Amino acid sequence: MAERADLFAASLAVNYSDIEAAALRLKQQAHRTPVLSSRTVNQRTGAQVFFKAENFQRTGSFKFRGAYNALAQLPTEQKQRGVITYSSGNHAQALALAGQLLAVPITVVMPQDAPAVKQAATRGYGAEVVLYDRAKVVREELGTSLAQTCGLTLIPPYDHPDVVAGQGTTAKELFEAVGPLDLLLVCCGGGGLLSGCAIAAKSLAPACQVIGVEPELADDATRSFHSKQLQTVHNPNTIADGARTPCLGKVTFPLVLHYVDDLVTVSEGGIVRSLRLLWERLKIVVEPTGALAAAALLEAVVQAPNQRVGVILSGGNVDLSQMGQLFGGEI
Known part of the structure; x- marks a missing residue:
């Protein structure tokens, strides 16, 4: 050690x-x-x-803990522009709820085959969901590209x-x-x-x-x-x-x-x-x-x-x- x-x-x-x-x-x-x-x-x-x-x-x-902690510390300008992430479901829902609580627009890149219950919950918390095909798209690349194009702050599901x-x-x-x-x-x-x-x-x-x-x-x-x-x-x-x-x-x-x-x-x-x-x-x-x-x-x-x-x-x-x-x- x-x-x-x-x-x-x-x-x-x-x-x-x-x-x-x-x-x-x-x-x-x-x-x-x-x-x-x-x-x-x-x-x-x-x-x-x-x-x-x-x-x-x-x-x-548990994902709500990290999502809220990260979102809460963003500068006001970044919160106003919005945040994007990529997630198979749990981080998506967590960031969506944190965004609702903190009045931050959230966009989530999710695989098409993510459990329907997780997709529905993410939308239910007010996030915009962008679906992709796992076999054809690398989610990290798509999320980074959308963040740059749309001026959004990227909060990844774990590497932050x-x-x-x-x-x-x-x-x-x-x-x-x-x-x-x-x-x-x-x-x-x-x-x-x-x-x-x-x-x-x-x-x-x-x-x-x-x-x-x-x-x-x-x-x-x-x-x-x-x-x-x-x-x-x-x-x-x-x-x-x-x-x-x-x-x-x-x-x-x-x-x-x-x-x-x-x-x-x-x-x-x-x-x-x-x-x-x-x-x-x-x-x-x-x-x-x-x-x-x-x-x-x-x-x-x-x-x-x-x-x-x-x-x-x-x-x-x-x-x-x-x-x-x-x-x-x-x-």
């Missing part, structure tokens, strides 16, 4: 004071989401498990210091609620939530191990972490649509290398089995991406007997028709 710290310290864009400042901005805006537990899960894993339920956050995911700081408030709240943890499991797409939560964890409980979790079919961050070189993936066919990001970012990659202890992957079947257990036993709606961290523990990819374990449930925006298919029948 010390060697990685020396190598990347100069490029670290976020620290714990940024997360503390974000928490103050979000105090009257974001929900302080509940922490859940399950005797069944504890018995199955041999651990004391605390689930941070961000599926109960505004817009249904203020977004990372906002996401880190998730773990800050968890530690404040339950005290020190031995292990923290966090899903990973572009690394915004993972890096922000890792900063908070290492600041509040330095001995806590932080492990990121990806789908096996979208393992770019895991390969990047272990090779120490940025790896990419193109349109991975995983049910965890929030983890279909092409790679870690310029902001998040150094942070992940510096603060995170390991990254692991889980199978598609493992995601579905874990998702079903969360729905049936905890009685909560969690989306496939939201169950990634839990899957690592429930599928014994990560084992933590006799440890206090935090698990971030990152979101609950689901297409119910898709869930019926995944669970093998009608819900």
